[in-house]
Amino acid sequence: MQSTLFRRVVSALSLLLVSGAGVASDWADRSNLNLRPGVTEISQDVFGLHMTILWVVTVIGLLVFGLIMYSAVAHRRSKNPNPSQFHEHVGLEVFWTVVPFFILIAMAFPATRVLISMDDTSDAELTIKVTGYRWNWSYEYLAWKDDNDIGVFFFSNLKTPPEQYERPILSGGLFPHGTAQQRVDAERPAKDADYMLAVDRPLVIPAGIKVRFLITADDVIHSWFMPDFAIKKDAIPGFINEVWTVVPEDATGVYYGQCAELCGRNHAFMPIEVHVVPQDEFETWIAEEKEKAASGPDLTPFASLDVAMQLGQEKYAAACALCHGANGQGGIGLPFAGTDFMKNPERLQDNIDVLIKGRNAMPAFAAQLTPREIAAVITYQRNAFGNETGDLVQPADVAK
């Protein structure tokens, strides 16, 4: 590390010159110069370890750079025209081989202790399975105290709408792949404070309880990264990893994390949002969710096309826009605007099947969306983007 002076200069400069560029959020409020200390005992242990090492390397660095600077000044030719010719010194060489060795041993002790305490996943009261997909996360509550048949399962998608991040300054030509092409001259709404961090359905966990996460993936390797809990664990398709955390009871609130292993186009667009709530609140929440999950899908028909369109637009933005474009213009997914697939009444059933079961690169959405949502999305696709077919698909049409 370079000197702390340099850091101060950099931070002062940036505060002076780009003040107001970032919008403060609860997450952004905390340090953005040093490591985030986090809120759990482990994360604070890690922070302590980080600070110890940072100081060790800073001192070593300053010592070495100091010697180089001193020598560069004091032993320059104008000052020291006749160079000494020494070129070995056994004692010195042994000294600087052995001393770093002891520094390393001193550093290895606390590191080992923290690592061992991180490794202990026993006696968790809540177990949650986390699954990474391209490009969202799903959470399944497996066991809460003695209840190991909860059945609460949901997907968690990026909440930030495409209008906020798709703002191209170039159109066509050199930089293609544009799902955003048509937005070149469009209006640019301000970014939310939780831009690229908030999700539509956050994970909810209780404070003061040991929570164990079982982490896996559906397609490629992802990594579940929650800096405030000092958790980063790879989600590997076909294999399972576990990590744990206890968020102290006084640290309830909202925490954000991100995917940390390159997983394809929308790697940056699958954040993690965790709500840490008091235990009694969690009890109520999980009981409600359990009841909802047990009562089966909601098949109430849509009262009108507009009702379906509204829900469809919301779900389309969360689940489809990343690949098919916010305006159905296509991207890595096929375009929808004005295509035969979306306008031909004979292909309506095919349209439903592809959304539910997936086809080729298109993933299956049966688990991600409820029948009501699937019906709404199809209705939206067939009426928005100038398609105007007038088709209204009802939940009962898509339920198996």
Place this chain on the structure above:
Amino acid sequence: MTAVAAHDHHDDHHHAPHGLKRWLFSTNHKDIGTLYLWFSFAMFMVGGLMALVIRAELMYPGMQVVDPEFFNQMTTVHGLIMVFGAVMPATVGLANWMIPLMIGAPDMALPRMNNWSFWILPFAFTILIGSVLMSAFAEGNPSAPNFGWTFYAPLSTTYGPASTDLFILSVHMMGISSIMGAINVIVTVLNMRAPGMTLMKMPLFVWTWLITAFLLVAVMPVLAGAVTMMLTDRHFGTSFFDAAGGGDPVLFQHIFWFFGHPEVYIMILPSFGIVSAIIPTFARKPLFGYASMVYATASIALLSFVVWAHHMFTVGMPLAGMLFFMYMTMLISVPTGVKVFNWVATMWRGSITFELPMKWALAFVILFTCGGLSGLMLAITPADFQYHDTYFVVAHFHYVLVSGAIFSIFAAAYYWLPKWSGVMPNTFLGELHFWNSLLSVNLLFFPMHFVGLAGMPRRYADYALQFADYNWWISIGAFWFGISQLIFVAVCVLCAMKKGEKAPASPWEGAEGLEWTVPSPAPFHTFDTPPVVK
């Protein structure tokens, strides 16, 4: 290491072939070295251009310039080009030029293979860059490789774009080229030394390259094996890395990093050699601890085979495994520290002047040490869980590879350009290049530590608002650094056109070694009669 100039300089220029044929069919180590150096410089500019696309996109939050898919292709191909196209060929070019001159050999031991190992490279990179050009311009924009330079399975196998096969072919070609280049260095160093040039009298640059060459022969085939397994997984029904068929995606990472970690040292060891040549010259004092430098280099190389899993602490390893790789990684800092201390001791009580090569070498020592120290932080496993795959890692390896490896290559260029071209590099432009690069490289990479610690993951096309300020500064640093390199183009072109002060045989006052006993520019053939080294 004083040499008796017992050789006669009969310039063979009238025998030398001219025009295109001279370069296409060249078996002359100097011409091939020149080809390597120009090629790597061209690749450095191409890879740099890609980095600027990345930085342009990241200057502000939001997707402004390119699609995230194209962004991923840029990060991938930038990494591949810089590693295999810029740094490695540049050091091979230096080896080609300097090793025969340093050990008093008339040429490389296997000159025809030398020609072949260079001429594979342009084709390999044409294939790789071709896939990017297709992605940008061809109908339907077929994706170029988009899985990061580490190409983890299954992103690169089951989910890889069609161009992955082009990538595999290209990596195979680069691998063959590197292996042939390395074999040539080993044979030359072992067999072609002038009488009296014992192993322990060789300049350190030759030593570090010898060890690098052994690393190359040992690990490039492993990379070739990894991409071959990818190929058979993709097309021939095997499942090395596919869980569905009983394979394991984590196995890919083990094989890749078994290659990948020694690869890091392949890029940095020649730099150690360069700096160990330059510092004694300008301190006018022999290198401190020559023998311990050799042993330190060898132990770094050996240790590099038992630390690979520190790149993958987060995949879920048993505790014992994590502890082993943590301790081994920390251990590497001992021999690396020995080298840094030896350089400091070499300067100590010397009579130092600060010509351009020395400036670059000193910047190398300081900035490389910064990168080394953040590497020590990354070795601490519990802390690595926080640092891993964030911009902290990006900052670390760019400090080691840009202000480390690439700065030392600049140092080498300024040091040996008089020997290569016969004219001194333009001092004014050189100073401009140095100071701009030094300042911009820190503006470019130092704030990356901050965004990394704050939690910004690497390979992100867009980011949360709290990272915005520093990313703006980083991008400014990137453009500044990029533009500064154009100055070096001017320096090189001036030298190539022989515009500048004529260089004597030994332009640097304190320089020792056989390469300074031949005239500048070095004639087409040197040391036809071997010199005798006392």
Place this chain on the structure above:
Amino acid sequence: MSEVNDLQQRNTRILRKLVFGAVCMFGFAFAMVPIYNVLCEVTGLNGKTNSSAASSANLELDEDRMITVQFVTRSGQGMAWDFFPEVRSVRVHPGEITQVNFKVKNPTDKQIVGQAIPSVTPGLAATHLLKTQCFCFDNQTLAGGGEADMPMIFYLDPALPKHITTITLSYTLFDVTERVTVNDNTLAVR
């Protein structure tokens, strides 16, 4: 002249050795696959369990300890089967032989061949979870619309490290229909 020939011979000799070395290292990359698998089986790296039936002779029952074994199932991408365990978890003594059934249902109208891939966490426990019978040892075929119970019989080695109190056994079920038509060694389950 003989000096030149001698040099060329020496060069060729080293060249041969180095090429041989490079070829060996290419082979070593492939040798890493079985080495890795053995290492996984010995150390439980990546939570891999035994892939063929273990013997259950001479079992010692450790009645002092109770271990929770949790079952997690999921269908891999593109796999249409419904797949879940009969019980979500069991509490067992080390050394106790336990049978757990996993239910599968093929909701499509096509025959599908499935292969379950086990993974155990914590990894240290993987070598101590021994299966005497498992549907994951072979691939399983299910006709369109079919349902089946797949049994798995296991015990925990009493040598299981003391600090482990919960073990999670995860199965990911993959659709290998296209792979096995090449090999054709399917095994029907009823």
